[in-house]
Amino acid sequence: MTIADSQPFIRPDGKEKVTGAGRYTADLNLTGQLYAKFRYADHSHARILSIDTAPAAALPGVFAVLTWRDVPAVLYGGYVQDRRLFAKEKVRWEGDVVAAVAARTPEIAAEAAGLIEIQYEVLPAQIDFEANAAAEAPLIHEQWAEYEADESVGLAGNILGHSSVVKGDADAAMAKAAIVVKSRYVADASQGAPIEPRAISAEWHGDKVTIWSSTQVPFAARSGVAHALDIAESQVRIIVPLLGGGFGSKCDFHFEAHIAALARATQRPVKLVFSRREEFLAPDHRREGMIIELETGTDPAGRLLARRGRLVLDKGAYCGEGGFFAQMAAMHACGPYKIDTINIDSYLNYSNSQPSGSVRAPTAPQACWALEQHMDEVATAVGIDPVELRRLNIIEEGDVGPTGQIFEAIGAKETLTAALEMIGYGQELPDDEAIGVACGWWPSFGSASGAYVKLNSDGSGTIITGAMESGTGAVMGLPLLAAQTLGMKPEDFSILYQDTDAGPWDMGSSGSQTTFNNGRAVIAAATEVRSKLLDMAAEELEAHRDDLVLAEGAVRVKGSPESHVTIAHLAGTGEPILGKGSGVVPDSPEVDASTCVGRLGLESFLAPQLMTQAVRVKIDRATGVVQVLEVAAAHDSGVIVNKIGADGQVYGGVLMGIGQALTEATVFDEEGRQRNPDLLHYKLQTASDAPEIQIRWIEIDTPNAGPNGSKGVGEPPSVPTPGAVGNAVAKLVGRHVDRLPMTAERVWNTLDAARAGTP
Amino acid sequence: MTSYLAATSLEEAVAALADGARPIAGGTDLVVGARQGKKPLPEALVGIHRIPGLNGIRDSDDGLEIGAMTSHAAVVAHPTVRNRYSGLADASALVGSHATRAQGTIGGNLMNASPAMDTGAPLLCFDSAVTLASARGTRNLSLADLWTGPGHTSAGRDELLVAVHVPAPPPSTGSAYVRLQYRRQMEIAVVGAAAVVTLSEGTVTAAAIAITALAPVIHRVAEAEARLIGGKANAAAIASAADAAAEASRPIDDVRASANYRKAMAAVVARRAIETAISRAGGAEVEIPASESTYGS
Ligand SMILES: Cc1cc2nc3c(=O)[nH]c(=O)nc-3n(C[C@H](O)[C@H](O)[C@H](O)COP(=O)(O)OP(=O)(O)OC[C@H]3O[C@@H](n4cnc5c(N)ncnc54)[C@H](O)[C@@H]3O)c2cc1C
Numbered sequence A: 001m002t003i004a005d006s007q008p009f010i011r012p013d014g015k016e017k018v019t020g021a022g023r024y025t026a027d028l029n030l031t032g033q034l035y036a037k038f039r040y041a042d043h044s045h046a047r048i049l050s051i052d053t054a055p056a057a058a059l060p061g062v063f064a065v066l067t068w069r070d071v072p073a074v075l076y077g078g079y080v081q082d083r084r085l086f087a088k089e090k091v092r093w094e095g096d097v098v099a100a101v102a103a104r105t106p107e108i109a110a111e112a113a114g115l116i117e118i119q120y121e122v123l124p125a126q127i128d129f130e131a132n133a134a135a136e137a138p139l140i141h142e143q144w145a146e147y148e149a150d151e152s153v154g155l156a157g158n159i160l161g162h163s164s165v166v167k168g169d170a171d172a173a174m175a176k177a178a179i180v181v182k183s184r185y186v187a188d189a190s191q192g193a194p195i196e197p198r199a200i201s202a203e204w205h206g207d208k209v210t211i212w213s214s215t216q217v218p219f220a221a222r223s224g225v226a227h228a229l230d231i232a233e234s235q236v237r238i239i240v241p242l243l244g245g246g247f248g249s250k251c252d253f254h255f256e257a258h259i260a261a262l263a264r265a266t267q268r269p270v271k272l273v274f275s276r277r278e279e280f281l282a283p284d285h286r287r288e289g290m291i292i293e294l295e296t297g298t299d300p301a302g303r304l305l306a307r308r309g310r311l312v313l314d315k316g317a318y319c320g321e322g323g324f325f326a327q328m329a330a331m332h333a334c335g336p337y338k339i340d341t342i343n344i345d346s347y348l349n350y351s352n353s354q355p356s357g358s359v360r361a362p363t364a365p366q367a368c369w370a371l372e373q374h375m376d377e378v379a380t381a382v383g384i385d386p387v388e389l390r391r392l393n394i395i396e397e398g399d400v401g402p403t404g405q406i407f408e409a410i411g412a413k414e415t416l417t418a419a420l421e422m423i424g425y426g427q428e429l430p431d432d433e434a435i436g437v438a439c440g441w442w443p444s445f446g447s448a449s450g451a452y453v454k455l456n457s458d459g460s461g462t463i464i465t466g467a468m469e470s471g472t473g474a475v476m477g478l479p480l481l482a483a484q485t486l487g488m489k490p491e492d493f494s495i496l497y498q499d500t501d502a503g504p505w506d507m508g509s510s511g512s513q514t515t516f517n518n519g520r521a522v523i524a525a526a527t528e529v530r531s532k533l534l535d536m537a538a539e540e541l542e543a544h545r546d547d548l549v550l551a552e553g554a555v556r557v558k559g560s561p562e563s564h565v566t567i568a569h570l571a572g573t574g575e576p577i578l579g580k581g582s583g584v585v586p587d588s589p590e591v592d593a594s595t596c597v598g599r600l601g602l603e604s605f606l607a608p609q610l611m612t613q614a615v616r617v618k619i620d621r622a623t624g625v626v627q628v629l630e631v632a633a634a635h636d637s638g639v640i641v642n643k644i645g646a647d648g649q650v651y652g653g654v655l656m657g658i659g660q661a662l663t664e665a666t667v668f669d670e671e672g673r674q675r676n677p678d679l680l681h682y683k684l685q686t687a688s689d690a691p692e693i694q695i696r697w698i699e700i701d702t703p704n705a706g707p708n709g710s711k712g713v714g715e716p717p718s719v720p721t722p723g724a725v726g727n728a729v730a731k732l733v734g735r736h737v738d739r740l741p742m743t744a745e746r747v748w749n750t751l752d753a754a755r756a757g758t759p
Numbered sequence B: 001m002t003s004y005l006a007a008t009s010l011e012e013a014v015a016a017l018a019d020g021a022r023p024i025a026g027g028t029d030l031v032v033g034a035r036q037g038k039k040p041l042p043e044a045l046v047g048i049h050r051i052p053g054l055n056g057i058r059d060s061d062d063g064l065e066i067g068a069m070t071s072h073a074a075v076v077a078h079p080t081v082r083n084r085y086s087g088l089a090d091a092s093a094l095v096g097s098h099a100t101r102a103q104g105t106i107g108g109n110l111m112n113a114s115p116a117m118d119t120g121a122p123l124l125c126f127d128s129a130v131t132l133a134s135a136r137g138t139r140n141l142s143l144a145d146l147w148t149g150p151g152h153t154s155a156g157r158d159e160l161l162v163a164v165h166v167p168a169p170p171p172s173t174g175s176a177y178v179r180l181q182y183r184r185q186m187e188i189a190v191v192g193a194a195a196v197v198t199l200s201e202g203t204v205t206a207a208a209i210a211i212t213a214l215a216p217v218i219h220r221v222a223e224a225e226a227r228l229i230g231g232k233a234n235a236a237a238i239a240s241a242a243d244a245a246a247e248a249s250r251p252i253d254d255v256r257a258s259a260n261y262r263k264a265m266a267a268v269v270a271r272r273a274i275e276t277a278i279s280r281a282g283g284a285e286v287e288i289p290a291s292e293s294t295y296g297s
Helices: A014-019 A106-115 A170-176 A218-229 A256-266 A276-281 A322-334 A364-382 A386-393 A412-423 A478-486 A514-541 A567-571 A643-662 A721-733 A744-756 B010-018 B030-035 B072-077 B079-084 B086-094 B098-103 B106-112 B120-125 B222-226 B235-247 B259-281
Strands: A034-040 A046-052 A062-066 A097-103 A117-122 A159-167 A179-187 A199-205 A208-213 A236-239 A270-273 A290-298 A304-316 A341-350 A433-444 A451-455 A461-465 A493-496 A548-551 A554-557 A560-566 A578-581 A606-620 A625-636 A692-697 B003-006 B022-024 B044-047 B057-060 B063-067 B129-134 B137-142 B147-149 B160-167 B173-179 B192-200 B203-212
Touching (some): A034 A256, A046 A097, A062 A256, A097 A106, A170 A304, A170 A341, A179 A364, A199 A256, A208 A256, A218 A236, A218 A256, A322 A341, A322 A364, A364 A386, A386 A433, A412 A433, A412 A606, A412 A625, A412 A692, A478 A514, A514 A548, A514 A578, A560 A567, A606 A721, A625 A721, A625 A744, A643 A721, A721 A744, B010 B129, B022 B030, B072 B098, B079 B086, B086 B120, B086 B173, B086 B192, B106 B120, B106 B160, B173 B259, B203 B235, B203 B259
Parallel strands (some): A034 A270, A208 A236, B022 B044
Antiparallel strands (some): A062 A097, A159 A341, A179 A290, A290 A304, A451 A461, A606 A625
């Protein structure tokens, strides 16, 4: 099945969301509930000498004040267990939670949080994440050697992670290259910035807690709570009402255990709702700042002979789920190109600023922005058009990737051709407009996932899934797959989702993998239902099972359409018609990465998604303000299961990519405090800024992939956008802007430097 | 706990003000600021949206009288404002987003006294005045005498802004307001400038230039005006006046821009505002808002 034969399917949760009828976590109120407020660190780096909660506890209306003393002495974190629910010896960033209050009103809770007296020995804030790797730099985590850590992450002092990609002898190849180009790019940190600030409510019944949370990963939140409070997962139920966006920032376990602990201490339901400011400051989750140094050697024609690179990523204060970033960034410093030899080192360093976590395609937009601008610099040095350089080197079926992966059928080159055609590459443009092009890639993530499908007595169906709908429409699209398997209509299905007591375990809305993995599970579950229907129909119709087909809500005998029985009839017999499934997780392609260090299982790209974006921008040279006028996005995401949903991901992703390119950055002061934790100064793009976006799907039936030969869709659209914008801007400015975002002032400064000829 | 009264007459409103209440118009500064933690909501609020006669634009040969409760959306939609007071339309067209313009009022904009407010500079260049009412009586005050610092006005705490008076400009007058912005909605001026220019056979007979977000209060720049008045409206004179406007600025360094960049941009927006005002004075149609129409010029 391809786009051509898939019918458009409007997501069932759309109407309630746009009309305001939908209910989000903050809309939920429980009888007798209290309100939570956190007391955050007063410094970005300080030793805690004492904490006195008595003045807060004495305030009328306060029911509980908790610190590290009141919860199990448990450390947590994805790859390195380096964090506690409440800071104990030290605070390591401005959002570290020192205490939590539950009170009768939010105002009392806030006042009480302010009354807690904390004495500190203030330490210098170590914001310079590159300098933190130096041997003489003071340790941010003195006990790092005692932490439980994934061995392959490479924890050593202030370096949380180190990964390398090594292919052949890059030094030797570089020495022999006809053309060598070196570049250095620096990307600022940025945010997921969901419009819904996070909210949590928790209520205990006996020794079981129900937690309503605006999380993207209910099962990870559940295991986080169980681990941090030292209880069983069966004692924790996470329910997610409608989620108002996450963009990755609501991945990982965040504050659910704090609120559960408050609810347990007070024996009352407790509710937390973040202010916009807290949504910026408190989550240990933002897009990482990055330093990207690249060097490429080519032959005289522009064939890539060698790539060396050094990447330094800002991990911030704690690991969270972002321990794999060094490795992921290293892959993006290679990009979807044939390169004979490679030697890239990538470091993930602690600092006293907000921890980095997965935000839509973690590490990729920044690394791709640097690499793709570097590629344009290489093309200039070779003396060919940047597009020619890409055409010459882009990966195709049978090519060998950076770590020895051999690529199956992929449409990288086709995306390049399509994007150029859509944008009209080569056309005459006014002198304040230019077209920039960037290619990128992103893996699909194979993971276990499960679903149940059951038929109701009228022949309608219900899908029960562990998958999470973060707004992408992925869960909303699952009925398409069940309907296709059962010869029913997608409208025939209801979906029960986002409840850890209902659906099977799922990795959540992360890694662009909901359709990829849960789609497979739904098909497997529906296939069981189908099998049951065929058995029942065979008996009823006295036909052979193999002669039956399911279509239009009925089971028919092939060749004699009158002989049929409706699904509704079979379902109405009272016989339970249930299916469950998970399907077989596709294996990661084999690699030969024996020389690489810091291997976390991401050194090959399963069912890689390839994309090229071409953008036309217009510059205001007097101010440096850049407007993106047009974007042509060509993507190979395999076969497209739901075109409306997939297109939506490109529209949103491109706009997010433009924000990263031009306006979005979290700016820190010397103490590591955010200077712009609000939506006026943290500049997202608005609907009015959106350019015309054209989309083309290069549909290649991909083996070893998701349902129907599909790959992921959600994260890739923002990967190449900043690089494409950067390349267009560079054509107008006369040199590459080496800081991300390429703000008006930075563009203007670069224009100035280009005119003056200064470095 | 905040108390709230929705006044239905001017008398009721000014009596509440005399008792210490603060007025609330659209609430887009007051309420949003309180939620952001800038300033808590006042103890007592008096709503002024139900007072008859505060909302609307009266247009006569003498000029405009704009009621304090008139929304930015109503200002931009008004044909006379667009044609004869285009600089004001440019400004109201830029305020916030569609929602902010529907909700935010001209009275609130002026009384909030932000140095980055958009309607201030064009109104100042038009020599506008405001009517302030209190239980003590009513007085008119030149707009130039209203602002005393960021967030501060010379109005008494018991005074309500009732209307803004904009004298009719002479024939062959054009005006414009241009600001530097990083996106097209939900933006505040990084820097801005307004110009009102009157021409007679290619010679500038009158000019008013004011700068926004470049000093603690929005103010006119006499030196910039002097460089235009009496001369030909040519590129050199315009550039010289724009430079004077930039020189008069005292920009700050903050997360949105460095002082250095702001100063340079002051010259750019001033030049664009003057150029646009001149072409409008000459009868040319320049789309509103001028900030967008002059992009890249
Ligand atoms: C998202 C957003 C974007 C914005 N963008 C812009 C922008 O681009 N440009 C811009 O200039 N502003 C902007 N603003 C600020 C604001 O919208 C405007 O200043 C608006 O005109 C304020 O009007 P209001 O009626 O909402 O004022 P209110 O919030 O009701 O009042 C503001 C202040 O004025 C006082 N006040 C109100 N009316 C009177 C009166 N008649 N007499 C005496 N005192 C009075 C109030 O007591 C209060 O102190 C933005 C605000 C938001 C929330």
